[in-house]
Amino acid sequence: MLEIFIQSFVLYFVVIDPIGSAPIFFVVTKNLNINGKIKTAINSTIIAFLVLLFFAFLGNYIFIHLSITFPALKIAGGIILFIVSLEMLFNKRRERKEEDTNFDSDNISVFPLAIPLLAGPAAIISVVVSVSNIGSNYINQIVGITSLVFVMLITFAAFFIVSKFEKIANEKLVNIFSSVIAIILAGLSVQYILDGISEFKNT
Secondary structure (H helix, E strand, O other), rough: OOOHHHHHHHHHHHHHOHHHHHHHHHHHHHOOOOOHHHHHHHHHHHHHHHHHHHHHHHHHHHHOOOOOOOOHHHHHHHHHHHHHHHHHHHHHHHHHHOOOOOOOOHHHHHHHHHHHHHHHHHHHHHHHHHHHHHOHHHHHHHHHHHHHHHHHHHHHHHHHHHHHHHHHHHHHHHHHHHHHHHHHHHHHHHHHHHHHHHHHHHH
C-alpha cells in the first residue's frame, strides 16, 4: 500500500504541480482582497479534487462511450489555457472585472484555477490511468485517492502562502509578474496543443 501511495502521490504532484500553479494563482487573484484570495484557494482546490475524483471512477467509461480521445482532451485544455493567457497578457481580465459589478471569487475558483489549471488534461488523464492500473481493490483505490487529497492540501497551502505576498508586492511589480506568468502560461498551453496533435498523429 505504501508503494501505491508514493507512486500515486508523485504522479499527482507532478501533473497538478502545486508549486508551479501558485504564481498563476497569485496573478489571477491580484484584484481580490485577502478573504477573497483564501476563499478562492479553498474553493478551487475542492472543486479540482471533486472533478478529478469524478474522472477517476467514471472518466474511462465516459471517454470510451463518447469517443473522446486523450489527445483531443489535451488540445481542448491547451486552447482554453491559451485564451486565459491572452486575457492576462492584455489585461482583459481586469477590464472585465471592473465592468462586472457581480464579479466574485467563485468565478475564478472554477475557471481557470480548478479547471483547467489544476484539473487539466494531464491530471485528468493521470487519474484515469492510475485508478485503472490500481485495479478493483477498494483498499488500494482508497490509498490512491488519499494521495490525491494530500496533493490538494499541499496545493491549498501553496495558494495560501502566495496570497500573503500582496503585502510586499506593489501594483507595478504585480503587473510585471502577471505579464511574465501570462507568457509562460501561453507557452504551456501551446505545448498542450502540440502534444495533443503529436499523440493524435501517432494513434
